[in-house]
Amino acid sequence: MGKIVILTGAGISAESGLGTFRAEDGLWAQHRVEDVATPEGFARDPKLVVDFYNARRAQSAAAEPNAGHEALARLETYHPDEVIVVTQNVDDLHERAGTRNLIHMHGALSGALCHACDHRWPAPMVMAPGDPCPSCRRGTARPDIVWFGEMPYQMDEIFDHLASCEIFASVGTSGNVYPAAGFVAEARRMGARTIEFNLERSLVGDLFEDVRLGPATGTLPAWVDEVLSRTA
Ligand code: APR
Numbered sequence: 289m290g291k292i293v294i295l296t297g298a299g300i301s302a303e304s305g306l307g308t309f310r311a312e313d314g315l316w317a318q319h320r321v322e323d324v325a326t327p328e329g330f331a332r333d334p335k336l337v338v339d340f341y342n343a344r345r346a347q348s349a350a351a352e353p354n355a356g357h358e359a360l361a362r363l364e365t366y367h368p369d370e371v372i373v374v375t376q377n378v379d380d381l382h383e384r385a386g387t388r389n390l391i392h393m394h395g396a397l398s399g400a401l402c403h404a405c406d407h408r409w410p411a412p413m414v415m416a417p418g419d420p421c422p423s424c425r426r427g428t429a430r431p432d433i434v435w436f437g438e439m440p441y442q443m444d445e446i447f448d449h450l451a452s453c454e455i456f457a458s459v460g461t462s463g464n465v466y467p468a469a470g471f472v473a474e475a476r477r478m479g480a481r482t483i484e485f486n487l488e489r490s491l492v493g494d495l496f497e498d499v500r501l502g503p504a505t506g507t508l509p510a511w512v513d514e515v516l517s518r519t520a
Pocket of ligand 1: 298485
C-alpha cells in the first residue's frame with residue numbers, strides 16, 4: 289500500500305463533544321478570533337487568551353476519542369510506515385486513540401512556548417499570564433498554539449508527504465483556512481487520489497474525487513475497513 293496522508297479538522301472531534309469553529313454555535317460565534325487567536329490579542333489581553341485555552345484544555349481532557357480517531361489509529365496499526373495524520377486540531381484525541389505518526393500543524397493544548405527564547409515544555413492544565421519560562425526564567429510563557437498570522441508547524445515535512453502520497457484524505461474540515469485548505473490541490477497535482485469525509489462538501493469539496501458524507505464516526509471506520517480489505 290502506498291502512503292496515505294489524512295488531514296483532520298475540528299469535525300473529527302465534534303462527536304467527542306469538542307466544539308467546531310464555524311458552526312452556528314461554534315467557537316468563533318462565542319469569541320472574536322482577533323481577541324483569542326492572534327498574537328495581537330495575546331499582547332492586548334493575555335489573561336483572556338490564556339483562559340480561552342485553559343477552558344479548551346479542560347474540555348479536551350474531559351473528552352474521549354471517538355470511532356473516527358480510533359479508525360485512523362487502527363489503519364496506522366496495520367500500515368505503520370505508510371499512514372500519517374496531519375491535524376489542524378489542538379486536542380490530544382488522536383494521540384489518545386493510538387495514532388503515533390501525527391503532525392499538529394496548529395500546535396497543541398498540551399504544549400507551552402516561551403515567546404522570548406522559543407523554549408517548549410509540557411503545558412500545565414492551567415496556565416496564567418506571566419508564567420515563567422523554565423529555561424530563561426522570564427514571565428514569557430504562552431500556549432504553544434499557532435495563531436492567525438503565524439506560520440503553521442512542519443510545513444516542509446507536510447509538503448514532502450503530499451508529494452509522495454498515494455491517497456490524500458480530508459476529514460471534518462471546512463476548507464476555510466490556508467495552508468491546510470490548499471493541501472488537496474497539491475496532493476492532486478502530485479498524482480494522489482483524494483477523498484473527503486464531511487457532513488457536507490467543504491469549500492474545496494470539488495477538488496476531491498470521492499466524497500463520503502455523514503458523521504466521521506460512521507464514514508471513517510467503513511473506509512478503513514475498505515482500505516484494509518484491499519491491502520490484506
Ligand atoms: N463528522 C464529519 N465532519 C464534521 C462533523 C462530523 N461529526 N461535524 C462537523 N463536521 C465538519 C463541518 O461540516 C465542517 O466542515 O467539520 C468542519 C469543521 O469546520 P471548522 O469549524 O471550520 O473547523 P476547521 O476546518 O478544523 O477549522 C480550521 O480554523 O480557526 C482555525 O485554527 C483553527 O484549526 C482551525 C482552522
